[in-house]
Amino acid sequence: MKYLFILGRNIELSKAEVFSYFEKLGNRILKYELEKNGLFLDLENPIKENEIDFLGGVISIGKVIASGTEEELLKNIDKEELYFGTENKLNYTIWNFSKSLEVIRDYLKERFKKEKLKATLKHLTREIKLQEGKRANVPSSKLINEEYFIFGNKELYFGKIFQTCNYEIxxxxxxxxxxxxxxxxxxxxxxxxxxxxxxxxxxxxxxxxxxxxxxxxxxxxxxxxxxxxxxxxxxxxxxxxxxxxxxxxxxxxxxxxxxxxxxxxxxxxxxxxxxxxxxxxxxxxxxxxxxxxxxxxxxxxxxxxxxxxxxxxxxxxxxxxxxxxxxxxxxxxxxxxxxxxxxxxxxxxxxxxxxxxxxxxxxxxxxx
Missing domain, CATH: 3.40.50.150 (Vaccinia Virus protein VP39)
Structure with a gap:
């Protein structure tokens, strides 16, 4: 099962936490890649629906729904349902950990247009300063219905965020x-x-x-x-x-x-x-x-x-x-x-x- 873990401000600490967490659960990591504060994991077993509640250094978790080269990826996304809401108005954002952002951005724009959705792309405009001094973008608006992500360069992974840390609670x-x-x-x-x-x-x-x-x-x-x-x-x-x-x-x-x-x-x-x-x-x-x-x-x-x-x-x-x-x-x-x-x-x-x-x-x- 393939997932994206969006890590908090201290990337190395969060990565060590995630690795230790799945080691103790006996859920073997088959493959991993790190790009900025995005940690891609291919896990032996699916994760729990509330897994993020047990992790301190993770902002959000996404599930991969399609993968492949750019051409293969778009064909595979076509087979998947992307929006399950009942209203025809959709605010969405894209977490980017790839050089193929523009391809995905254009694809989603056309896809939602064909599905007659009033879809608006909300950019990640808020910044967090990372431990090593660099900066990463996170959503600033709470009025977002769907969060998607693109990860990788040769092998691309596209998916949806399905767990987010509730800092208010x-x-x-x-x-x-x-x-x-x-x-x-x-x-x-x-x-x-x-x-x-x-x-x-x-x-x-x-x-x-x-x-x-x-x-x-x-x-x-x-x-x-x-x-x-x-x-x-x-x-x-x-x-x-x-x-x-x-x-x-x-x-x-x-x-x-x-x-x-x-x-x-x-x-x-x-x-x-x-x-x-x-x-x-x-x-x-x-x-x-x-x-x-x-x-x-x-x-x-x-x-x-x-x-x-x-x-x-x-x-x-x-x-x-x-x-x-x-x-x-x-x-x-x-x-x-x-x-x-x-x-x-x-x-x-x-x-x-x-x-x-x-x-x-x-x-x-x-x-x-």
Whole structure:
């Protein structure tokens, strides 16, 4: 089954998430291609109708309905129904990941004209700035009935978007929870990404040793993953409990512990996904020595935690670290030192930061 995943602003992070997600599901990727923020996947099995709800770094998912060379593609599209609406007025857009946009644009214009539809092409006029500095276009209008896409150059793939992330619902859920820590809490989007990078499955146990008010725990529980949260801050644990109770999660599926993760003893869990203390919130760029001091404290903390839990974790460890701006560069922990001190190996090292952010994140995925 062939699909297009339109990735968010951090392409490499989103790609790693999608790959890890389908690996854990056992849905083999037979082929993939990446063009800008469009990730084409040929999967062994069909995806679920609500698959996008489980992915944090994906804007939309499209299904391929026709493929081939330009000539073959147009013949194949002719065999497919493109619009299932009841009104004869149609606003549509085309996601472009190909040099054949003009061919598809002209084809759709003529096709809809023959079908006597009042069809209007809406261009992708809103821009998002990608992690690496480039820009990608996304729809700006909500008055769009159909979204199509064209992908590839030699072998072309045409299809329709059939799943789109509902950011309003995610934001509403996050904003309405009883306890919030805006300056400290990780976003639901990044929490989902980290959970998927850990490859933890439904009914397995995910540990967050710095759980704060429970954002990662909540997102995991929504995926029917059992969780254990630890935090030495008693107020954070009280807040996490309030948030999980507010979400009406089954109390049998989560455990909250007010303790220090460098010393706490636990039963076996599958994986870790966590955001440790990234250091103080900075309003101005620190000196190199100050930044290095923060990173050294972080390295010592994460090493102590990983070594404390090393015999209790069977799967991956996913954690964020400070990625600190000094001048025009950024510095982050020396991961080789962490690996040497914990006997883990590196799977992914992925930056996640905004252009003017002083303390961004580096996301690490480790395995034994």
């Amino acid at each position: 995610i934001e509403e859920r996050d904003m309405n929870k009883p306890v919030r820590r805006a300056s400290l809490a990780i976003s639901p989007r990044l929490a989902k990404i980290m959970i998927n990078l850990s490859k933890v499955k439904e009914d397995e146990i995910l540990l967050d040793p710095f759980c704060g008010i429970g954002t990662i725990l909540s997102e995991a529980l929504l995926q029917k993953i059992k969780v254990m949260g630890i935090d030495k801050d008693e107020k954070a644990i009280i807040g996490a409990r309030q948030n999980l109770e507010w979400s009406k999660f089954d109390k049998k599926d989560y455990q909250l512990i007010n303790s220090n993760s460098t010393k706490t003893q636990i039963d076996y869990v599958y994986a870790i996904a966590t955001e440790p203390d990234l250091g103080e919130i900075l309003k101005k760029i620190p000196t190199k020595n100050k930044a290095k001091e923060t990173l050294q404290k972080f390295e010592d903390l994460i090493v102590n935690v990983l070594n404390n839990f090393r015999e209790k974790i069977s799967g991956r460890v996913v954690f964020t670290s400070p990625n600190i701006r000094i001048g025009k560069k950024r510095i982050h922990p020396e991961i080789e030192k962490i690996l040497k001190r914990t006997d883990y190996k590196l799977i992914y090292e992925l930056p996640e930061f905004r252009e003017n952010q002083i303390v961004g994140r580096m996301i690490y995925v480790l395995e034994r």
